[in-house]
Each structure stands twice: as C-alpha cells, then as structure tokens.
Amino acid sequence: MAEMTLDQQRALALARARLRMQQPAAAPPEPAFDPTEGMSTTEKVLANIGGGMMDLVTGARQFYTDITGTEDEKRRMRAEVDQKRKLDAALAEATPGGKWVGKGLQGFGQVAPTLALPVGALANTITKLPRALGLMKSAATPAKLGTVALAGDAALTGGVLGSIEPVGEGETRSGNVLAGAAMSGATPLAMAGGNQVLRRVTRGGGEARAGERVVRELADGADQQAVLRQTMDRLRQAPQGPIPLSTAASLADPQLARLEAGSRTRSGANWYDFDQNQARAVSDELMRATRGADNIEAQRALRSSNRSALYNQAMASVNEPAFARDLASFRSNLDLAARTPEASNPAVRNMLAAVADEIDRLGPDFRPEHLATIRANLASKAPFNPINAYQAAPRESPATMSVLQQVDSILNNATGNRWSGVLQGYKRDSDVVRSSQAAGKVREAFVDQATGRVRGVSADAAGDVPKITEAGLGRALDTTRGPRKEAVLDPTAQARLEAILGALRQQNIVQGVKRSATAGGGSNTASDTIAAGVAERAAGMLGPAQPVASTLTTRLMDYSKGLEEQALAQALQNPQRMLQILQRQVDAGQPLTPTQQQLLALLRGVPAVAAQ
Numbered sequence: 001m002a003e004m005t006l007d008q009q010r011a012l013a014l015a016r017a018r019l020r021m022q023q024p025a026a027a028p029p030e031p032a033f034d035p036t037e038g039m040s041t042t043e044k045v046l047a048n049i050g051g052g053m054m055d056l057v058t059g060a061r062q063f064y065t066d067i068t069g070t071e072d073e074k075r076r077m078r079a080e081v082d083q084k085r086k087l088d089a090a091l092a093e094a095t096p097g098g099k100w101v102g103k104g105l106q107g108f109g110q111v112a113p114t115l116a117l118p119v120g121a122l123a124n125t126i127t128k129l130p131r132a133l134g135l136m137k138s139a140a141t142p143a144k145l146g147t148v149a150l151a152g153d154a155a156l157t158g159g160v161l162g163s164i165e166p167v168g169e170g171e172t173r174s175g176n177v178l179a180g181a182a183m184s185g186a187t188p189l190a191m192a193g194g195n196q197v198l199r200r201v202t203r204g205g206g207e208a209r210a211g212e213r214v215v216r217e218l219a220d221g222a223d224q225q226a227v228l229r230q231t232m233d234r235l236r237q238a239p240q241g242p243i244p245l246s247t248a249a250s251l252a253d254p255q256l257a258r259l260e261a262g263s264r265t266r267s268g269a270n271w272y273d274f275d276q277n278q279a280r281a282v283s284d285e286l287m288r289a290t291r292g293a294d295n296i297e298a299q300r301a302l303r304s305s306n307r308s309a310l311y312n313q314a315m316a317s318v319n320e321p322a323f324a325r326d327l328a329s330f331r332s333n334l335d336l337a338a339r340t341p342e343a344s345n346p347a348v349r350n351m352l353a354a355v356a357d358e359i360d361r362l363g364p365d366f367r368p369e370h371l372a373t374i375r376a377n378l379a380s381k382a383p384f385n386p387i388n389a390y391q392a393a394p395r396e397s398p399a400t401m402s403v404l405q406q407v408d409s410i411l412n413n414a415t416g417n418r419w420s421g422v423l424q425g426y427k428r429d430s431d432v433v434r435s436s437q438a439a440g441k442v443r444e445a446f447v448d449q450a451t452g453r454v455r456g457v458s459a460d461a462a463g464d465v466p467k468i469t470e471a472g473l474g475r476a477l478d479t480t481r482g483p484r485k486e487a488v489l490d491p492t493a494q495a496r497l498e499a500i501l502g503a504l505r506q507q508n509i510v511q512g513v514k515r516s517a518t519a520g521g522g523s524n525t526a527s528d529t530i531a532a533g534v535a536e537r538a539a540g541m542l543g544p545a546q547p548v549a550s551t552l553t554t555r556l557m558d559y560s561k562g563l564e565e566q567a568l569a570q571a572l573q574n575p576q577r578m579l580q581i582l583q584r585q586v587d588a589g590q591p592l593t594p595t596q597q598q599l600l601a602l603l604r605g606v607p608a609v610a611a612q
Contacts, residue, residue, distance in 0.1 A: 041096050048095055048105035051088050058084055059166045081166040206563030210571060211581040213564075217255050228586050235579045241503060243281045244274070247571065247578045249506040257513040260572045263565065264510070270569035278507070279459030282468045282500060286446070289496035290439035292432075293449070299436055303429035310425050311372070314411070314418035318368050323414035327366065330406050331359050342399050351378070351393035351400065368414050375407045431490075438480035438488040442497065445476035470504040477501070 039047065058081060065077045092102025219227045231251075238250040248256035264271050292299075334356040343349045355374055359366050377390035378400060386392035393400050411419040446455055446466035457467040477497060482488050489497070571578040 044091070044095050044102075045105055048088075048091050048102050051084075051091055052105065052107060054084070055166055062166050084166065203563060203567070206560070207567040207571075207581055208584070209564045210568035211585045213568060214256075214259065214571065214578070214581065215585055217259050220255070225586065228582050232579055232582050232586070235575050235582075238575055240575075241499065242285050243500065243503040244278050244573075245503060245507055245575075246274070246510070246573055247575045249503075249509055250575045252506065252509060254509065254513050256572065257509045259568070260510050261513060263569050263572055267562075267565040267569060270566055271573070274569075274573045276460055276465075279467060280465050282504065283446075283459070283465050285496065285500055286442070286468060286473075289493050289500065290442050292436035292490065292493060293440035293443050296433065296436045296440065299429070299433045303426065303433055306429055307422065307426045310418070310422045314415040314422050315369060315372075317416055317418055318414045319416070320414075323368055323410065326410040326413055327359065327371075330410055331356065333406065334359075334403075337399055337402070340399070342397065345394070345397070347389075347392045347394055348397055348399045350389040351403070354389035355403065368411055371407055371411060375404060375411070378404055378407075434482075434488050435490040435493065439493055441479045442473075442476045445472065445479070468500075468504070470501060470508055473497070473501050473504065 062077050062081060065073055069077065089099075092099045092105075095102030095105065215224055215228065218231055231253075234251050234253075235247070246256075246260055247253075248260045334352050337343060338349060338352045338356075343352060358370065358374065362370060374390065377388075378393060380391075382393075382395055383391055408419065408423065440449065443449055444455075446468055447453070448455060454463055454466045456472070459465040459467040480487070480489050487494055567581070571581045
C-alpha cells in the first residue's frame with residue numbers, strides 16, 4: 001500500500017471526526033434504586049418492620065393463589081414475591097448497622113403479628129415456660145419446662161411460620177416449613193449451650209451456681225421459694241455489730257455452717273481476708289472496750305488529789321470535845337475487846353494492842369489524823385508478807401471490822417459527817433482505778449503492755465494482731481472478778497467484752513456442726529465428676545492432641561470451680577451478699593413478665609424467618 005500523503009491523512013482525520021459527531025451520545029447509567037432515600041433512622045427501622053409484617057399478607061395471598069389461581073396468576077404472584085424479596089434486601093442493606101440488623105427487624109415484623117397465636121398453648125398449660133433469658137431449669141424453679149421440650153415447642157412455631165412464608169423462585173413451601181422448624185428448634189438448644197458456657201466461665205455464672213448450691217442445702221426437699229423468703233427475712237433482721245460475722249454465724253444456721261465448713265476445706269484461701277479482718281476487728285473492739293487501762297496512772301493521781309482535798313476539809317472542821325469524848329470511849333472498848341475469845345488469835349490481839357499502845361503513847365497529842373492513818377492501814381489490802389500488826393490483822397475478823405466501824409463513827413462525829421464524804425469519794429475513785437486495772441488484766445492476757453508483743457498465737461503474718469478465742473477471752477474475764485467474785489469492770493466495758501465473747505461464740509458454730517462427706521453443698525460433686533468424665537472422653541477422641549485438650553479441660557474446670565467457690569465464699573462471709581444471691585434465686589422463680597414472654601416468642605419465631 002502506497003504511503004498516504006499529508007493532505008490525504010488530514011482528509012481522513014476530518015472525515016472520522018465528522019462521523020463521530022453524527023453518532024448519538026451514550027445514555028448515562030441509571031442510578032441504583034434506593035427504597036430508603038430521604039428516610040430517617042426511625043423511618044428505616046419502621047420500614048423494615050413493616051416489610052416483615054407484609055410478608056404474612058403476601059404469603060397468605062400466594063397460598064390462596066396456589067390453591068385457586070391459574071398458572072399465569074401463580075407466575076405473576078411468584079414474580080411479585082421475588083420483587084418483594086429484592087426490595088426487602090435493599091431495605092436491609094440501607095439499615096443503620098448493616099444487613100443483618102435489617103434482617104432482624106424484618107424478622108421481628110414477620111413474627112410480631114403471630115405472638116397472639118395459641119401455638120404451643122397445650123405445652124404452656126402443662127407447666128410454665130423457662131425464663132426468656134435462662135432457657136434452662138434452675139434449682140429455684142424446678143417445675144419449669146426443660147430445654148428439649150422448649151425446642152420442640154419452638155420447632156412447631158417455626159414450622160407454622162414457615163408454612164405461611166412467601167415462596168420465591170427456587171423455593172418450596174415444604175422447604176420453608178422444614179427450615180423454619182429446624183432453625184427455631186435449634187435456637188433454644190444453641191442458647192442453652194451458650195448459657196451453660198457462660199455459667200461456667202463468667203463471674204455471674206459462678207454466682208448463679210453458688211446460689212443454687214445454697215438453695216439445695218437450705219431447702220433439703222422443702223418448698224424452695226418458702227425457705228428462700230424465710231431465710232431472706234432473717235438476713236434482713238440480723239443485727240450488724242462491730243465484728244463481722246459469717247452468714248452462718250449471723251443466723252445461727254447449722255445448714256449454712258456446714259456449707260461454710262465445706263467452703264473452708266475446699267478453698268481456704270478465699271477465707272483468708274475474712275479471717276484476718278475478723279481477727280483485727282475483735283482485737284480493735286477489745287482495745288476499745290479496755291481503753292480504761294490507758295489511764296490508770298492519771299486516775300490514781302486524780303484519786304489522790306480528790307482524797308487530799310476532801311481530807312483537808314474534814315480535818316479542818318474537827319470538833320475537839322466530841323473527838324476527845326469518843327476517843328476515851330474507844331480506848332475502853334479496846335481493852336474489853338482484848339479479853340474476848342477472838343483476841344486469843346495472836347493477829348487480832350496484836351492489832352488491838354497496837355491501836356491501844358498508839359493512843360496511850362501520844363496521849364493528848366493523839367489527833368484525828370492519827371486515827372485516820374490507823375484506819376487506812378487496817379482498810380488496805382493485806383500484803384503477802386506483813387511487816388506490822390496492822391497489816392497482819394485478818395481483814396474478815398469481826399474484831400477488825402468492829403474497830404473500823406468505831407473509827408469511822410468517831411471521825412464522822414468529829415468532822416460533822418465530812419469523813420463520810422472522804423470515804424465515799426475515795427471508794428468512787430478507787431472503783432474507777434480497779435476497773436482500769438481489770439481492763440489492763442484483759443489486755444495483758446493477749447498483749448504485753450510493756451513491749452506491745454502479742455502473747456500466744458498471732459492472727460496475722462506480721463504478728464501484730466492477737467488471736468483472741470472464746471476460751472481465751474473467757475479466762476481473761478475471770479481474772480477481772482473481785483475477791484468475792486463480784487464484777488470489777490465498769491458496766492460499759494463489761495458489756496462490750498461480753499458482746500465480743502458472744503460474737504466469738506456465734507462464729508464457733510462452724511466448729512460445732514457435723515461435717516458431711518461432701519463437706520457442705522456436696523451434691524455438686526457428682527455433677528462435676530460426670531462432667532470431668534465427659535471432658536476426658538472428648539479429649540480422648542482428639543488422638544495426639546489428647547494431652548493438650550485434657551490440660552485445657554482441666555484448667556477450664558478448675559477456673560469454673562474457682563469462680564463458684566469464690567462466689568459461695570463471698571456469700572457465706574457477707575450476709576448482705578447472701579441476700580443478693582438469694583434474691584436472684586427468688587426472681588428466677590417468678591412468672592415471666594409480658595416483655596420476657598414476647599422475647600421468648602421472638603426467640604422461637606425469628607430463626608424461622610431468618611432462614612429465608
């Protein structure tokens with residue numbers, strides 16, 4: 001071919017350009033149809049629900065057409081169903097949250113009109129349905145329908161819904177029925193399995209299983225709901241003192257005490273903090289009850305100061321003639337007393353002679369102050385090794401008591417009864433000192449007051465908290481009694497120490513219960529053993545992976561048991577926590593609320609339409 005000239009090339013390009021200008025422009029592509037254009041989020045949600053509700057209408061029309069219509073009418077109806085399916089798919093895609101949210105809303109719309117249908121009513125009249133979110137029998141609600149029965153009921157409902165579902169291209173009505181029944185029947189089983197997994201691996205599941213163990217132990221074949229309510233009433237009325245008590249101790253309940261004993265045996269670590277806090281609270285309360293021991297020296301100084309003031313006032317008001325007259329009579333009485341049979345006791349005779357010799361020795365210089373000194377020597381506690389006749393005088397002897405009475409009478413007459421004020425004031429202050437000394441004895445039984453060292457066994461690792469037991473505190477209280485076994489502690493301290501003793505006695509209920517073979521709540525042992533066997537068989541099916549699977553299974557079971565034991569220990573340690581767990585068990589036994597009933601119906605029906 002000859003090469004084109006420049007003019008020929010230009011002419012060819014111009015011809016091609018004119019040809020292109022004469023051809024019509026290609027039409028732009030039509031935009032995709034958006035059925036939700038301009039809708040708000042609320043309107044999109046309602047559109048999806050409405051689309052689902054219209055499926056019942058469409059399905060009913062198609063069902064009627066399939067029975068009475070011509071082949072042409074059946075084809076048009078099927079095309080209408082396919083068109084609606086495309087529209088529903090577009091609605092779902094445009095829903096906030098994505099396609100599956102939209103499909104769920106459409107499923108709700110499909111099921112909502114059927115909630116009033118009496119499908120499964122026969123099963124419902126036989127027994128109550130499980131709770132919408134539980135789907136399993138619980139210890140608190142043994143009369144409820146089980147998961148297998150619920151699956152059958154749900155499959156029936158799903159099949160009915162599937163029978164009125166529109167049938168599109170490539171679908172059959174029998175296929176819709178089977179799909180609806182299968183999906184609805186499988187849902188309760190799947191949810192029950194998921195629920196069991198959650199019960200094993202979550203804290204809430206551990207609390208639920210712990211609550212069921214408590215219920216089994218408390219009810220023991222009786223009406224569980226009645227027993228639960230009675231126990232909860234007792235928990236609400238249980239007093240809360242400064243010393244934390246376990247739930248069993250607070251209620252004095254031997255069944256809970258058995259649970260506590262078992263819990264301590266299986267998981268003692270869960271009780272470490274509780275025991276530490278209780279021991280520290282007991283120690284702190286004992287220190288508060290015996291705080292009088294901190295002020296002994298100050299109280300002694302105050303007693304001495306008060307006595308000096310009252311004594312000086314009494315001695316400054318002495319009536320000399322009255323004192324001289326009474327003293328002469330007293331001197332004669334001493335001579336008479338020395339001739340009585342009681343004076344044959346050398347200690348008594350020496351005391352009488354010592355008083356008479358002192359009066360004779362001083363003569364007119366014998367003053368009320370001398371008589372008061374003699375009285376103080378005779379009234380003081382006799383030392384173990386007396387060094388004079390006054391100290392050796394038997395304090396319970398009638399002669400000694402008679403001398404004291406006469407001395408007090410002489411001093412009272414001489415001071416215008418002010419001597420009584422001296423005696424009463426000193427006794428009052430001495431009672432306070434004696435009470436503080438008794439408080440110190442209680443403390444000394446557990447802590448060396450000079451060094452602060454704990455005596456005996458300590459309750460903490462650092463050795464700062466004494467282990468105060470019922471027996472130990474009882475012995476310490478015995479040391480505070482007076483010579484005639486009278487109470488020496490002041491009433492407030494005595495009451496607080498008795499309260500501590502009572503709390504320790506309450507807590508000891510755990511030591512007094514008879515431990516069963518399962519150590520409280522042991523009925524769970526059998527189920528755990530069965531579960532372990534199943535897990536081992538499942539692990540064995542994995543062949544070479546058996547060691548790894550077995551280890552994982554063991555760890556999972558240990559973790560699950562740990563959650564349950566921890567929840568049980570917390571409830572047994574804290575009455576308020578026990579109250580919360582029991583309240584959940586009571587709530588689990590109540591009839592379904594309308595909202596829960598609707599949710600349960602949706603759980604049955606939605607899978608049937610979601611399969612479309």
